[in-house]
Structure formats: C-alpha cells, structure tokens
C-alpha cells in the first residue's frame with residue numbers, strides 16, 4: 219500500500235519524496251515531531267501526510283485539524299493542497315490558525331451560555347485597541363506614549379498572556395521599560411472584562427479556560443479532531459501549546475512540524491524551549507523524524523548557513539545539507555552610508571528583468587522607507603505586505619522636523635513654534651510663548667520675541683540670532699536644512715537629552731532623521747520636500763500593492779516561509795541587527811536574546827535560492843556604526859581569519875594604548891581605545907607590523 223501511495227504521488231502529482239520525508243508522511247498515530255531544516259519541504263510533507271490519512275486510513279478530512287502560524291499560511295497550504303491534488307481528488311481538509319480554532323470554541327460557548335464577546339481587534343472592531351491603550355498609558359504616566367513604545371506595550375501584553383504570567387508576577391518580568399506596567403495591564407484587562415471585549419490573545423486564554431472548565435465542550439472538540447497537525451511548531455507559545463496538548467489528549471495523535479532554529483517570535487512568548495521539551499518531558503514516547511536536506515538553496519548558501527546557526531547553543535543538533543550545486547559566493551557589500559546603500563540597491567534592481575523573484579529584507583520595518591522613496595522615483599515596482607507599520611510620518615521626530623521647516627517658511631506659524639521652541643538653542647521660556655500667544659498671536663514670532671518687554675541684552679542678542687538662523691534656514695535645500703536643524707539649532711542635542719531623560723532611543727530618532735535626509739536629498743526646496751513627505755505618506759496609507767514583477771520588501775519576520783532567487787539584506791549594523799538590547803543582555807551573560815537574533819538572521823539568509831547579498835554601512839546619519847557581528851561571523855566562516863585576534867579581545871596599541879576590538883576583517887580593524895575612542899585602522903599594518911599586543915581574549 220505504501221509503495222503504491224508513493225508511486226501515485228510521483229506519477230500523478232510529480233512529488234518524489236526522500237526517505238526521511240516518506241517516514242514522516244507515513245506516521246499515523248501517537249505523538250511525533252518532525253525536526254526540519256529550512257527549505258526541507260515541510261509543507262510538502264504536511265499535505266502528503268494529510269492525503270495519506272484521508273486516502274489510506276479513511277479518515278474524514280473534517281476530523282483532521284491542521285494548525286498553521288498565520289491566516290496567509292493557512293490559505294497557502296489549502297491552495298497548495300487543492301492545486302496539487304484537487305484536479306484528481308475532491309478533498310478539502312481544514313487548515314486553520316490556532317486563533318481561528320479558538321474563536322470557534324468561544325463562539326460555540328457564547329451561543330450555549332448566552333454570553334456575548336466582542337472583538338477588540340481586526341477590521342470590524344468598534345473600539346480601537348491602540349487608542350484605548352494610549353489612554354490607559356496616559357492615565358498612569360501623565361505623558362503621551364509614542365508609537366514605538368506603544369508597539370512595545372502591545373507586545374509585552376501579548377507576551378504576558380502567551381507566557382501565562384500571573385499579574386502579580388509582572389513586576390518580576392519588568393525589564394520591558396514600561397512604567398506602571400502592572401497598573402496598565404490590570405486596567406486594560408478590567409476594561410475588556412467590563413465591556414465584554416476580547417483581543418487576539420484573549421482568544422487563546424479564554425478558549426483554554428472554556429475547554430478546561432467545560433468537559434462536554436472539550437469532549438466534543440476532541441471527538442471532532444482526533445488528528446491534529448501543527449505547522450511551524452517552533453513559534454507556538456506556552457498558552458498555545460497548552461491548548462493543543464489538552465485537545466490532543468488522551469490519544470495524543472499530535473504531529474508537529476518544526477524547526478527550532480527558526481523560532482523568531484520570542485517577544486510574543488514563543489521559545490524553542492517548548493519544542494526541546496516535546497520528547498523529554500511532554501511525550502517521552504514521541505517519535506522524532508529529521509528532515510535535514512535542503513531543496514531550496516545552493517550548496518554555498520546551505521553550508522555557510524549550517525555553520526552559522528551552529529554558533530547558537532540552545533538548539534537541537536541538526537545537520538543541514540543539500541545535493542544542490544555550489545554556485546556564486548555570498549556577497550558581503552560594505553558601503554559608506556545609508557545613501558550609498560539605497561543607490562546600490564536601486565542600481566542592482568535596475569539590472570533585473572523580472573523582479574518577482576527578488577527580495578530586500580530587513581530587521582526593522584523602518585528600513586524600507588528611504589528605499590520606497592527611491593523605488594517610486596525610479597518606477598521600480600515593489601510589493602510590501604503591511605504598510606500600516608510604516609508610521610514614521612506621524613512620529614514625533616518627523617513632526618518636529620516638519621515644524622522647524624514650516625516655521626522657517628512662515629514666521630507666524632504658532633502651532634509649529636509651540637511644538638519646537640524648547641527643542642533648540644533658543645532659550646525661550648514658556649512664559650514668553652504664552653505672552654506672545656495672547657498679545658500678538660498672528661505676528662512674526664521672532665519680531666515679537668525681540669520686542670518682548672524687559673529683555674536682557676543677551677536674550678535680545680539670542681532672539682536676533684534665532685531670527686536670522688530661521689531666515690537662513692528657509693533658503694536652504696531640504697537636506698541641508700535638516701542638517702542645520704540638527705547641528706546649528708542643536709536639535710540633535712535635544713534628542714540626546716531626551717533619550718537620557720525619557721528613555722526614547724536616540725538611535726531610532728537618528729534613523730528617522732537619516733531617512734528624512736534620504737528623501738530630502740532628491741528634492742530642491744523645503745516646499746518640495748514637505749510635499750514629497752505628504753505624497754509618500756498618502757501613497758503608503760492607500761496603496762494596494764501588486765506582486766507582479768515587483769521586488770518584495772519585507773521584514774525577515776514576515777518573510778518566514780517564503781523563498782526568492784535573490785535576496786538583499788540591508789542595514790546590517792551592530793545595535794540594529796542584532797538589536798542593542800540583545801547585545802546588552804549578552805554582556806550580562808544572558809545569551810537567549812542574541813540567539814534569537816541569530817535565528818532571525820538565519821531565517822533571512824535561508825530565504826535565498828541563489829544570490830545572497832549582505833549589505834553593511836560605515837556611517838548612519840554621520841555617526842560611525844559597526845557592521846553586524848553576524849556579517850563578521852559569516853565572513854569568518856567563509857574565510858577563516860588569518861589573525862589570532864577576535865572581536866571582544868583586549869589589545870594594546872603602541873600609540874593609542876589599551877582598547878577593545880569591535881570589528882576585524884582582512885583589511886580593517888576597528889578598536890575602541892580607552893583614551894581616544896573608536897579608531898579604524900589597517901589590519902595589515904597593525905597586526906603584521908606588530909603595532910598591537912594581545913592583552914586578553916573573550
């Protein structure tokens with residue numbers, strides 16, 4: 219029977235499975251976990267196993283629940299099943315997300331108990347979750363939460379619910395940097411309870427609660443789904459795992475397909491630990507299948523990816539390999555700054571005829587905006603899934619810059635003035651602003667300042683200088699104007715102070731300014747720049763993007779499961795990727811966050827079939843930045859270092875004294891010297907001519 223089945227797959231559907239894949243497909247009952255590498259055909263195995271259960275074991279398709287990570291994967295998998303087998307067999311199995319399963323349990327429960335639950339998220343919600351959380355944050359902290367922090371808050375709440383952390387233990391986990399987190403959390407939960415709302419995370423906790431406390435509903439669900447399959451098992455959280463285990467018990471016909479090395483949703487409560495426990499703790503009788511052959515990428519990419527991920531310590535040992543040929547090497551491109559980076563990408567993309575097989579990937583959404591501006595100007599079609607998160611135009615730093623510029627063009631613009639008067643070197647008091655507002659609301663603000671009663675000489679001189687600065691500013695091109703605001707008007711100093719006082723990341727603010735400068739570079743005047751910002755933000759709000767012949771722009775998280783002939787990963791800077799928080803954690807010997815960052819990088823590089831390009835820059839908005847340590851690791855794998863020096867080791871330079879190595883390759887060595895700060899030197903001269911002495915290693 220088995221041979222006939224595989225023959226059928228091969229002859230009728232063109233699927234030729236490997237022995238490892240066949241074993242997994244044939245597994246029928248009891249717990250099993252398939253540990254697979256990227257590009258190993260996990261989807262192929264899941265759809266073939268589903269077919270095997272239906273065709274050979276006569277299991278009704280409605281009795282098999284296949285849980286996928288996202289709605290998109292559920293529909294991809296359904297389409298793949300139908301397009302592969304649909305012409306010959308009229309079968310439509312259930313592929314659904316865990317949220318959609320949970321919601322069906324809640325709907326059923328609310329129907330029989332007459333309780334109403336309304337969704338707080340999604341398109342049909344009457345209440346806006348973001349606004350609600352903003353209000354609650356304000357209530358406890360008396361300041362408005364900005365969009366970055368709001369996203370952090372949403373993730374933290376999600377993490378608490380997914381990790382099933384008890385409210386009273388929240389403060390033990392509060393390394394999240396949100397003040398009054400406990401109060402905010404409790405207020406949010408209470409509001410939802412009072413008003414009968416649930417959010418996406420409540421779907422999981424509530425359905426678990428329903429199943430735990432209603433044996434009849436639990437029994438009905440178990441009867442309905444005696445076979446459960448879980449795709450992307452590495453990204454299921456604690457509460458999701460609990461729900462799945464409860465549903466599968468006592469038959470435990472649970473088939474999980476996973477790659478612990480692709481677990482990248484730690485911030486939502488998913489960790490590889492859950493998977494590592496599958497056999498050791500949860501199901502000692504579980505079968506483990508390995509799928510280690512990669513069908514996607516060239517041998518060059520597979521070999522390097524394999525060595526790269528082995529640098530992680532918390533993982534199942536697997537050996538990624540491929541029978542594909544060795545092709546061109548991975549390209550590491552080192553550019554001067556972010557402007558060179560976008561220009562480089564545009565020039566590369568212009569050479570490609572059909573862009574649908576090319577992706578530009580990044581760690582953070584914000585990286586795409588400068589690029590979007592240039593793609594649009596160059597008529598290069600691009601596809602981007604979620605533009606809702608590209609909120610830099612509403613970000614306070616962007617709004618500040620706009621206000622500076624508007625005030626320079628219209629010296630009577632009181633709204634802009636009020637926004638920025640204390641964010642520059644004007645030394646203007648709130649009292650003066652109030653006075654001008656009440657006595658001369660429509661006049662030239664700088665004139666009014668100069669004519670304020672009882673001014674001291676130095677104040678007058680200062681306001682005269684400010685007036686002339688703003689006049690000068692109005693004549694500049696947008697790019698120079700932004701630099702002038704940063705440096706001459708000392709907005710940069712304000713940003714640094716602000717980050718010290720309120721914990722807003724200076725690096726993030728600096729990135730926003732650097733993006734504004736990329737956009738400004740192509741404009742001739744401040745007016746043209748302001749109009750461009752407006753049109754870009756409208757375009758991103760309203761655009762419906764088409765995938766046809768378009769280059770995909772995506773975060774690595776959203777590119778999970780996808781594959782492309784050519785991949786460019788941009789903004790590979792230490793502190794951005796890996797994130798600064800993961801680096802700080804590592805410095806305190808906490809390795810998990812950095813390992814998660816390494817997995818994200820691994821997911822990124824393994825999306826590539828053939829051409830992988832890793833791009834790093836030396837300067838971001840004029841600040842020296844260091845290449846991502848992951849790029850250095852790849853370089854070291856490709857070309858092991860000839861020198862006995864490592865990043866992190868302490869050295870002594872004959873002239874500059876003691877320092878710590880921050881970056882090293884065949885040409886350059888970047889050292890942070892105690893006395894003189896960061897210096898980039900020539901490796902050849904320093905190392906070969908004995909200008910350095912090793913003091914200590916890591």
Ligand SMILES: Nc1ncnc2c1ncn2[C@@H]1O[C@H](COP(=O)(O)OP(=O)(O)OP(=O)(O)O)[C@@H](O)[C@H]1O
Pocket residue numbers: 234235236239254255256257258259260261262477480513514778779780824
């Ligand atoms: N036995 C096989 N022979 C040849 N090609 C295969 C085989 N199994 C799968 N493939 C192909 O390998 C590629 C990768 O498969 P798939 O996308 O299912 O991998 P995956 O394991 O889900 O990857 P990832 O986890 O990286 O997203 C697909 O193009 C698929 O058609």
